[in-house]
Amino acid sequence: TQLLEQSPQFLSIQEGENLTVYCNSSSVFSSLQWYRQEPGEGPVLLVTVVTGGEVKKLKRLTFQFGDARKDSSLHITAAQTGDTGLYLCAGSTGGGNKLTFGTGTQLKVEL
Amino acid sequence: EAGVAQSPRYKIIEKRQSVAFWCNPISGHATLYWYQQILGQGPKLLIQFQNNGVVDDSQLPKDRFSAERLKGVDSTLKIQPAKLEDSAVYLCASSVHPVGTEAFFGQGTRLTVV
Numbered sequence: 001t002q003l004l005e006q007s008p009q010f011l012s013i014q015e016g017e018n019l020t021v022y023c024n025s026s027s028v029f030s031s032l033q034w035y036r037q038e039p040g041e042g043p044v045l046l047v048t049v050v051t052g053g054e055v056k057k058l059k060r061l062t063f064q065f066g067d068a069r070k071d072s073s074l075h076i077t078a079a080q081t082g083d084t085g086l087y088l089c090a091g092s093t094g095g096g097n098k099l100t101f102g103t104g105t106q107l108k109v110e111l
Numbered sequence: 112e113a114g115v116a117q118s119p120r121y122k123i124i125e126k127r128q129s130v131a132f133w134c135n136p137i138s139g140h141a142t143l144y145w146y147q148q149i150l151g152q153g154p155k156l157l158i159q160f161q162n163n164g165v166v167d168d169s170q171l172p173k174d175r176f177s178a179e180r181l182k183g184v185d186s187t188l189k190i191q192p193a194k195l196e197d198s199a200v201y202l203c204a205s206s207v208h209p210v211g212t213e214a215f216f217g218q219g220t221r222l223t224v225v
Contacts, residue, residue: 006153033213033214040218041219042115042215042217042218043202043214044216045213048212048213090214098144098156098167099206099214101146101155101156102153103152103153104151104152106151
């Protein structure tokens with residue numbers, strides 16, 4: 001079983017602060033995705049990274065895929081209350097293998 | 112484009128009863144997933160279909176859970192008999208291909224077993 005451990009599990013910060021969420025595994029993934037989930041909804045894709053060392057930016061969000069393709073990070077600059085949600089990383093391997101989700105990071109951004 | 116449709120949205124049953132969930136994926140999506148999500152945790156894959164064939168069901172409790180995807184389109188997930196620990200949100204997702212492409216999720220079915 002491919003395990004994806006996220007840290008921290010919970011994060012409560014003030015608006016305007018920066019934060020980083022980590023996603024770690026002992027397995028190598030051909031691609032890694034980050035999703036955000038709001039209460040009562042399914043997860044929604046934020047980004048997909050496929051190359052070791054790749055960095056992608058989405059407005060205030062910066063995603064990095066580790067060189068060995070075993071880990072990833074999500075950095076949010078100047079968090080806003082609208083960033084509140086459950087952040088999930090998900091890894092997939094080649095050959096049609098399953099899409100495995102991480103343990104999740106619950107982020108709460110307060111005024 | 113219509114999204115992934117799931118029904119029902121909510122279900123409350125007594126333990127030892129049976130329940131079924133239905134999923135209609137996005138048209139043309141070959142891959143369909145069923146996930147179980149405990150509140151505040153990441154989704155756990157129960158079963159993955161590629162068209163109407165099973166790609167992975169290693170974490171499906173086969174003594175009580177079953178799933179099928181007839182004609183490679185709609186899918187149903189059944190639990191019989193249900194246990195208290197089955198209380199969770201059951202999410203269905205679909206994607207064009209299984210690897211590296213976006214998985215689109217339905218809103219899920221919240222199951223409460225009492």
